[in-house]
Amino acid sequence: MSSNFPPATSSRNLEQLKTLLNQEGFRLTRQRQKILEIFRSLPEGDHLGAEEIYQTLTNAGETIGISTIYRALHLMVNMGLLRELDLAEGRKLYELATPSVHEHHHLVCVQCGAVQEFEETSMATVGVQEAERHGFALLNCQFTVYAVCPTCQGQLRSP
Amino acid sequence: MSSNFPPATSSRNLEQLKTLLNQEGFRLTRQRQKILEIFRSLPEGDHLGAEEIYQTLTNAGETIGISTIYRALHLMVNMGLLRELDLAEGRKLYELATPSVHEHHHLVCVQCGAVQEFEETSMATVGVQEAERHGFALLNCQFTVYAVCPTCQGQLRSP
DNA sequence: AGATTGTTGAAAAACGGTTTCAATTTGACT
DNA sequence: AGTCAAATTGAAACCGTTTTTCAACAATCT
Numbered sequence: 001m002s003s004n005f006p007p008a009t010s011s012r013n014l015e016q017l018k019t020l021l022n023q024e025g026f027r028l029t030r031q032r033q034k035i036l037e038i039f040r041s042l043p044e045g046d047h048l049g050a051e052e053i054y055q056t057l058t059n060a061g062e063t064i065g066i067s068t069i070y071r072a073l074h075l076m077v078n079m080g081l082l083r084e085l086d087l088a089e090g091r092k093l094y095e096l097a098t099p100s101v102h103e104h105h106h107l108v109c110v111q112c113g114a115v116q117e118f119e120e121t122s123m124a125t126v127g128v129q130e131a132e133r134h135g136f137a138l139l140n141c142q143f144t145v146y147a148v149c150p151t152c153q154g155q156l157r158s159p
Numbered sequence: 160m161s162s163n164f165p166p167a168t169s170s171r172n173l174e175q176l177k178t179l180l181n182q183e184g185f186r187l188t189r190q191r192q193k194i195l196e197i198f199r200s201l202p203e204g205d206h207l208g209a210e211e212i213y214q215t216l217t218n219a220g221e222t223i224g225i226s227t228i229y230r231a232l233h234l235m236v237n238m239g240l241l242r243e244l245d246l247a248e249g250r251k252l253y254e255l256a257t258p259s260v261h262e263h264h265h266l267v268c269v270q271c272g273a274v275q276e277f278e279e280t281s282m283a284t285v286g287v288q289e290a291e292r293h294g295f296a297l298l299n300c301q302f303t304v305y306a307v308c309p310t311c312q313g314q315l316r317s318p
Numbered sequence: 319a320g321a322t323t324g325t326t327g328a329a330a331a332a333c334g335g336t337t338t339c340a341a342t343t344t345g346a347c348t
Numbered sequence: 349a350g351t352c353a354a355a356t357t358g359a360a361a362c363c364g365t366t367t368t369t370c371a372a373c374a375a376t377c378t
Contacts, residue, residue: 027324027375050366065327070366086247086303090335091365107289110298118289122281127304130266130277136306139269143302144245145286147295186344186355209335224358229335249366250334325374332367342357348350 013040026075031064035072039082039096045104045117047085047095083140089113105142109149172199185234190223194231198241198255204263204276206244206254246303248272264301268308 017036018028038048038056048056050069057064073094076082085093087108103124107116120143127141176195177187197207197215207215209228216223232253235241244252246267262283266275279302286300 022376025324029325029374031326051364063327066365067328067367068326071325084247086245088243088245088251092247092249107293107295109295116293116295118292120285120289122285123302126279126281126302130275130279130304131306133277134266134275135309136266136268136275136304137312138304138306140305141302142305143282143285143300145289145295145297146299146301147290147297150294153296181345184355188344188356190357222358226336226359227357230356320378322377323375326372328370330367330369333365335363335365337362338360340358342355344355345353347352 020079024079031062031068032072032075034062034064035069036076036081039094042096044098045095047093047115049091049093051091085142087113087115087144088146105144107145107147109152110146111148111152114149114151179238183238190221190227191231191234193221193223194228195235195240198253201255204254206252206274208250208252210250242299244301246274247305264303266304266306268311269305270307270311273308273310 014028014033017033021028021032034057035053038053042048050066050073053069053073054064054066057069073082073084077084077094080097082094083097085095085106087093087106088110089108103121104117104119105123107118108114123141123143128138130136131138173187173192176192180187180191193216194212197212201207209225209232212228212232213223213225216228232241232243236243236253239256241253242256244254244265246252246265247269248267262280263276263278264282266277267273282300282302287297289295290297
């Protein structure tokens with residue numbers, strides 16, 4: 001049965017994904033599909049951790065193991081579909097790697113973990129330059145500003 | 160016996176450290192002293208993780224627990240003596256916080272973890288700006304470029 | 319359909335970091 | 349120097365995140 005109204009992840013996108021995976025000897029599975037769907041439905045620049053993806057899928061009635069999620073995330077980072085963010089707080093976050101250069105960066109509250117995105121185009125240039133200068137193959141630049149957010153500024157720090 | 164050639168951590172430095180700690184109700188202990196000594200003897204811009212500090216001290220015949228090291232690192236970061244770096248790879252690194260603004264950033268190989276430092280003065284300005292714009296109190300900026308180093312570029316990536 | 323190879327989920331393990339707690343050390347004050 | 353309260357320590361237990369192991373399962377190839 002075929003529909004004229006493609007779902008959020010259109011069958012076109014799906015075929016592309018499948019081809020992409022198969023080219024490298026990987027397979028398109030329901031789990032990988034669902035995980036990527038979540039990222040595609042996210043507001044621009046938003047990011048998730050493994051546990052949040054697990055919760056989202058489980059709540060939606062999917063059965064998936066947490067290890068599958070970790071494996072899929074690594075795979076997609078290696079394939080360039082996702083970008084891994086390291087904003088301290090002891091866990092990794094992931095966001096959709098838009099085709100364009102990475103121009104948005106992060107302002108992180110070290111107390112509560114709140115994250116503010118901001119655009120800044122001047123970083124990419126510096127990243128490209130430095131990578132080249134040392135013979136490195138550039139993957140990704142991240143500019144992270146650690147600070148204390150307005151809400152947390154009132155509170156004391158503990159020793 | 161007094162010498163005209165003060166050791167790496169001079170007694171002057173030591174007194175300063177003691178005063179600094181005591182001001183905030185903390186105490187100068189042998190362990191904290193030794194940890195800071197390691198950082199002071201490190202080449203400019205070099206960084207270490209907790210486990211490496213533990214190894215260094217243990218090999219030097221000191222007895223110190225790993226938890227003491229973590230506690231001391233946090234304390235020194237809070238006091239502004241050290242800077243905490245988050246260069247992916249799932250653990251935190253620390254470097255001496257030089258009195259000047261933080262103008263050196265990192266190029267990291269995502270395969271082998273090799274780190275290259277580089278100077279770049281334009282970042283700080285952006286960090287200050289963005290923190291201000293969102294009402295955050297700036298602590299620290301980190302620009303990190305993720306890439307593959309020349310050595311690792313030959314090798315395959317695993318799925 | 320059958321063979322081959324990639325993928326999965328559950329459970330166990332590894333890992334970095336934190337907390338607990340009794341024993342010890344430090345700094346302040348006689 | 350001696351006493352005392354408070355800070356600090358190390359060992360062990362613990363925690364949350366991520367990785368590994370392994371037997372069962374599913375996608376692709378012939």
